[in-house]
Amino acid sequence: MTRPRRAAAVVLLVALAALLAPSALAHEAAPAGVSRIELSLGARDLVLTITTPPAGGGRMPVVVLAREDAPPGEVTVAAARPGGAGTPVAVPVGPAGRPHDAVLTADGPGPWEVVVADGAAVARVPVDVPAPAPTPGWVWAVRVAAVVGVVALVAALALRHRPRVALALGVVAVVGVTVAVTAASTAPATTAAPAPTPTPAPAAGGHAGHAGMADMPAMPAAAPMSVPTAMAPGSVVVAARTATPATAATPVDLVLDLTDSSGGTVVDDLAIHDDALIHLAVIGPDGQVTHVHPVRTAPGRYVVRLVPPVAGRYGVFAEMERAGDGGHQVARTAFAVAGAPATAAPAPGPGARQVGDLQADVAVSGAVAGRPARVAAAFSRAGAPVTDLQSWLGMAGHLLVLGPGLAGTPDPVDPASAFGHVHDMRPAGPAGTYGPEVAFDVTFPQPGRYALWAQVQRDWRVVTVPVTVDVAPETPAP
Numbered sequence: 001m002t003r004p005r006r007a008a009a010v011v012l013l014v015a016l017a018a019l020l021a022p023s024a025l026a027h028e029a030a031p032a033g034v035s036r037i038e039l040s041l042g043a044r045d046l047v048l049t050i051t052t053p054p055a056g057g058g059r060m061p062v063v064v065l066a067r068e069d070a071p072p073g074e075v076t077v078a079a080a081r082p083g084g085a086g087t088p089v090a091v092p093v094g095p096a097g098r099p100h101d102a103v104l105t106a107d108g109p110g111p112w113e114v115v116v117a118d119g120a121a122v123a124r125v126p127v128d129v130p131a132p133a134p135t136p137g138w139v140w141a142v143r144v145a146a147v148v149g150v151v152a153l154v155a156a157l158a159l160r161h162r163p164r165v166a167l168a169l170g171v172v173a174v175v176g177v178t179v180a181v182t183a184a185s186t187a188p189a190t191t192a193a194p195a196p197t198p199t200p201a202p203a204a205g206g207h208a209g210h211a212g213m214a215d216m217p218a219m220p221a222a223a224p225m226s227v228p229t230a231m232a233p234g235s236v237v238v239a240a241r242t243a244t245p246a247t248a249a250t251p252v253d254l255v256l257d258l259t260d261s262s263g264g265t266v267v268d269d270l271a272i273h274d275d276a277l278i279h280l281a282v283i284g285p286d287g288q289v290t291h292v293h294p295v296r297t298a299p300g301r302y303v304v305r306l307v308p309p310v311a312g313r314y315g316v317f318a319e320m321e322r323a324g325d326g327g328h329q330v331a332r333t334a335f336a337v338a339g340a341p342a343t344a345a346p347a348p349g350p351g352a353r354q355v356g357d358l359q360a361d362v363a364v365s366g367a368v369a370g371r372p373a374r375v376a377a378a379f380s381r382a383g384a385p386v387t388d389l390q391s392w393l394g395m396a397g398h399l400l401v402l403g404p405g406l407a408g409t410p411d412p413v414d415p416a417s418a419f420g421h422v423h424d425m426r427p428a429g430p431a432g433t434y435g436p437e438v439a440f441d442v443t444f445p446q447p448g449r450y451a452l453w454a455q456v457q458r459d460w461r462v463v464t465v466p467v468t469v470d471v472a473p474e475t476p477a478p
């Protein structure tokens with residue numbers, strides 16, 4: 001090989017490498033996000049795990065897992081553009097705790113929905129597929145400089161019978177290739193797209209507490225009670241109605257419509273927090289609580305099936321986080337079940353009680369208004385401590401709290417009754433389970449009678465322990 005030819009070959013190889021390297025890098029996929037979301041779909045409680053496709057679109061694996069008493073059968077899942085139907089894929093449901101998967105395809109960036117249907121109810125879980133990252137400027141610099149270098153080199157070789165022109169073109173070729181190589185070697189280490197919107201990791205435990213609470217893995221977190229305050233702009237107003245007239249002990253769909261307090265516009269920007277778009281506590285006149293996760297059926301509309309046990313007025317507490325601000329908020333509303341209102345004796349206070357096949361021993365210390373108190377529940381079964389409690393919604397335990405209304409007792413439909421939701425966020429044991437004790441730090445805002453419900457999960461079933469706590473007024477320090 002003559003010298004000019006060898007030089008030309010080297011320049012060509014470098015130019016080719018410079019041209020190919022950035023495009024090879026650009027095909028590196030952004031790390032895909034994984035979201036876990038609880039759906040109370042019709043008569044079933046399902047947990048959906050959705051792996052967001054890489055930037056630009058692609059495969060979207062979905063895992064469906066049934067909880068509690070989900071009737072066996074199947075649901076369909078599909079990836080669709082908002083409002084669309086997509087191509088449904090049948091997925092078996094059950095038995096509780098067994099995952100079934102389907103691979104969907106979301107073949108483009110932008111808004112998508114995972115559509116889950118059981119033949120009657122349809123849930124639409126919003127998923128955002130990020131756009132591919134734009135080609136960085138340095139890649140264009142490499143490409144243009146390499147092309148200029150190669151063209152100049154070829155021209156210089158063609159015109160080598162005119163040495164001056166060839167020399168000038170040779171200089172242009174060397175400059176072009178030098179620029180290309182310099183741009184490539186000083187470029188950022190990766191061209192991967194910026195990380196997509198953070199989504200909750202599927203791992204148990206690690207999770208940020210409510211209302212800006214820091215994640216404190218070694219300590220149960222205390223969440224502030226939501227004392228009723230003036231409505232801030234940007235807060236979500238929830239209107240609840242039953243799809244058909246509600247009667248006791250009959251399934252009925254509760255429909256929730258979300259609007260913004262400042263403009264009355266539809267709110268459709270909820271983010272998944274603690275494995276759900278909305279955590280709904282429904283508290284009946286008999287003091288029973290139902291903690292469910294309504295499914296999104298259309299922009300700003302959520303539906304959940306309830307079986308209200310008794311007649312009377314029910315308080316509805318919807319916990320949400322809007323995308324962007326990340327602020328945790330609770331909207332309260334109510335609905336009525338026809339018939340003579342029921343009342344029930346308050347739940348027992350601290351101490352031991354039987355809940356299903358478990359015994360729960362509840363201890364409350366420091367129940368003084370305005371001071372941190374601790375509520376603990378220790379579980380045993382046939383005398384042996386229970387150590388196989390499962391993570392539910394990413395946590396060892398949940399405590400729902402309803403404070404005294406104007407009459408001095410907890411009243412779910414009295415706006416004066418403060419509502420709170422506290423977590424036990426201690427890490428799991430070596431087996432990945434919890435127990436025998438769950439504990440919560442909570443500050444009761446005012447004295448009076450409170451209704452508490454501690455919730456844990458075992459055998460894919462939620463165990464609810466109601467407790468009545470009388471909170472003493474704060475006494476001045478001696």
Ligand SMILES: [Cu+2]
Nearest residue numbers: 276279280393
């Ligand atoms: Cu929840």
